Amino acid sequence: MKKSFWLGVALAALSLAQAPARAQPPLPLERFFQRPAVLDAKLSPSGKRLAITTSRGTTRIGLVVVDLEAEPKGRRAALFSDADIVNFDWVGDERLVFNVLDLEAGSGEDQRYAPGLYAVNADGSDFRLLVRRRGLPFIRDGSSTRDTALEWNHLLLRVPLPQDGVRPDEIVVGEMSFSGQELLSITPMWLNVRNGRTRSMGLGDAPRNATSWLFDSKGQPRLAGVRSQGRSSLHWRGPGQDSWRQIVESELLREPFQPSVVDDSGTLYITHRSGAEGYAVLTRYDFEAGKPQTPALVSAPGFDFSGSLVLDRAGSRALGVRVETDAEQTVWFDPAMKRMQALADERLPGRINRLSCSRCGAEDMVLLVRSFADRDPGRLWIYEAASQRWQAVSRMLDDIDPQRMASVALERIKARDGRDLPVWLTLPAGVEPGKPAPAVVLVHGGPWVRGGHWRWQAMEQFLASRGYLVIAPEFRGSSGYGEAHYRAGWKQWGRAMQDDVADALLWARQQGLANPERACIAGASYGGYSTLMGLVRHPELYRCGIAWVAVTDPFLYLKGSWWVDDDISDQGRRHMLPELVGDAERDAAMLSAASPLVQARHIKAPLLLAFGEADLRVPLAHGERLRKALTEAGHPPEWVTYANEGHSWRQVSTQVDFARRVERFLGEHLNKP
Known part of the structure; x- marks a missing residue:
């Protein structure tokens, strides 16, 4: 377990300005859905060590600690044969704590087992189980700490x-x-x-x-x-x-507000809604007045504040604030960190360069730089201020050529009722100017989340690599774009929310980006529901649909069933979903009109349905009921289920199999004249 190990990848030898490749065969789909080479990386408090969760050299994600010396040396601190280390943190400079999951077991594990908690020294010694995993007790190297560990x-x-x-x-x-x-x-x-x-x-x-x-x-x-x-x-x-x-x-x-962080002086930083559109802003809480202070410390017009304060290691002062608008950026208050950001951006232009530091702002500070872009999953660098030395550490994913990836852009368009509608576009490389591309309207899940980000995303890049324009609308009800946009989606499942999805495609057609005759709609969870309702309400727009882990029966979602297990809380069902989606009794007519199950006879386009057999958020019963209704209506769907998968696909084998089915299905229904 103490074998010397170093992750060095000669990134400096890789040019970011390679000449565009000529026509080449599509990249193997396995490239897009591989296990990350590096999951996460964190500097120790002193900056003398770097801990990394990585699968390099193994089939499992282990924990590697690198001593950042003149000649960096690394060793595996922890590695298991039947589990993966997924989260970790430093406890001082010598010890780490971490959780594990069995990523080969599928996402159903999350709903049945707790991840446990372990501790280990940086050199791999003094391993200790602190919290048991429920149902899967875990022993390593004959450790006897299982008997004294806390319960799951x-x-x-x-x-x-x-x-x-x-x-x-x-x-x-x-x-x-x-x-x-x-x-x-x-x-x-x-x-x-x-x-x-x-x-x-x-x-x-x-x-x-x-x-x-x-x-x-x-x-x-x-x-x-x-x-x-x-x-x-x-x-x-x-x-x-x-x-x-x-x-x-x-x-x-x-x-009225959401807490964000508290510093050691007792200052509470919060986000609250401001202005006519109700954009979330960052400010302090005024305990004497009992309300948020004004003016706001940070606002991002057109977006809710989404980010965090960057505190120094003592927790006593804010060095800066990290915020995401269309893309992530860090605004530094500390002059030394502001200079370091400028240095990193000059060395790695056109990218987001996220800095984390030890001894922040000091002359001997150490920086970890995660540099990424819409076309690049990211690379890690170490910078030592004392020697002004840059060290390449690793790519986050292997064998991803940024020059062959698609660019990502955020557009702000108008929905049919005049509401501002953000729309993300993933633009396939090599599309001839003036020649509209076949389109996939990809609807995000949630639905009360932000779906798009300016970064590399596997499904979007995979679809674009096959020549499809990916249109991803932030329909009303999505968060991240103001309280008014979020609340405009209440009780609008299958209604105005669905119109927004259609309007995004119609806009792309008007701009000459999307082929007016060749579009499919796709999505997971709520996005799967929207896919089904798109085929019900706007059948003229879509040749086909792909829905996975999709809500098909709003009444089952809202009311639950003695016969169907799910993980939706009683509090959510009683006090939140009736306002967000509808009341199963008072709004029955509205919900029936917006139910893919009730409206199944109107779904006539080719449809691929996929579900996880261990899903507790949207149980398999949703899929089975719709499949039966579609078959009885004379339009049976293509159908696949995955054992041991829950509400997301975790196993690489599942992701690859599903992507292969998507590729074939779209090729059959979108590539025809």
Whole structure:
């Protein structure tokens, strides 16, 4: 387990300005759906070591620690034969904690097992199991710590930042309590990563049914969140205070602000809605006034604030703020970090260069740079300020040539009722000017999330590599584009939300980008639902549809069933979904008109349906019921299910098989004259 290991890839020898390739056969689809070569990377607090989760040289994702010396040396700190290390963090400069999942088992595992928690020294010694995995106890090298480990219902909440004069031995974990699938509370406690012992956190009169917590850099709990009976409340205990006090209470869907981070001085940073469109902005909370401070610290016109403050290692001051608009950027307050960002952007132009640092701003600081773009999954670099030396570390994915990838752009168009409608386009390379491309309208899931980002995304790039224009609308109901845009989608499943999807395709046709006769609609989860309703409501627009893990029966989604297991909470069903989607009783007529199952006789275009047999978010019953209805209507779909997969495809074999089916299906139905 201590074999010397180094991830070095000679990125400096790779030119980012290669000449465009002439006509070549499409890249093998396996390239797009491979296991990442590097999952994550983090500098140790001192900047002397770099930890990386990687599958290089193995079939599993292990944890590698590299000593950043003149000649970097690395070794595997942890590697398992039947599990993958998926999340990790440094506890001081010598020890790490991490979770595992069996990525070969499929995404159904998430819904049946907890990921466990382990600790190990940077050199691979003193391995300890801290929290068991439910159903899958895990022993490595005969470790006897299983008997003293915490039960599976404990999760990592916070790894404190290093404090002067304090040995970094403890982390914060939370003990979860449940009623069925419903999370009732999380109780924080200290856990020693060297001996596995726990001790009380001294929560005092904190609310006992809190399910969310916010900690300062020392691991002290400052904010507790409670959700109960359709209401939400936040409770605060600042530095030097003995008691907790409630600072806000509201309905679940009408929370006046969202907590972001708290620093060691007791400043609470929050996001709240501002202006006519209700864009989220970042500001401080004014405890005396009991409301957000104005003016905002950070706003992003046209977008909700989405990002985070970048704090120094002491947690005492903000170095800058990382925010995503159409693309990610970091605005630095610290002059030294602002200079470093300019240096990285000059060396790696036309890319997003995300900096993380140890000894930030000092003359001997060490930077980890993750440099990525819409056409490049990303590369890792190390920069040492003292020697002004750049070191190439690794690609995130292997065998992806950026010159053969598609470009990504965000357009702002108008929906038929005048609403601003953001639309992401993935533009296939090599399309002749003035020659519209066959199109795939790819509808994101959620639906109350932001779907598109300016970065490399596997499905979009795969479809574009086959010559398809990918149109991905941020239909009303999507988050990230203001409260008004989000609320405009309430109770609009299959209605105005569906019109937005159609309007995105119609706009692309008017611009001469999309072939007016050759388009298919596709998506997963809500996107799968929208695919089905697109074939119901706008059959003239689409030659075919591809829907996976799709909601097909809104009544089953809203009401649940004694006979069908799912993971939708009682609180969500009682207090949120009736407003977001509809009330199963009062809105029955509306929901029937927007039900693919009820409207199955109107789905006549070729359709590919795929489901995970272990899906608890959209159970297999959704697919089976629609398949039966379509068959009875004389239009049976193409059908595939995947054992051990849940609401996403995790196994590489599943992703590749599904992509191959998509490629064949689109080729058959879109490439015909």
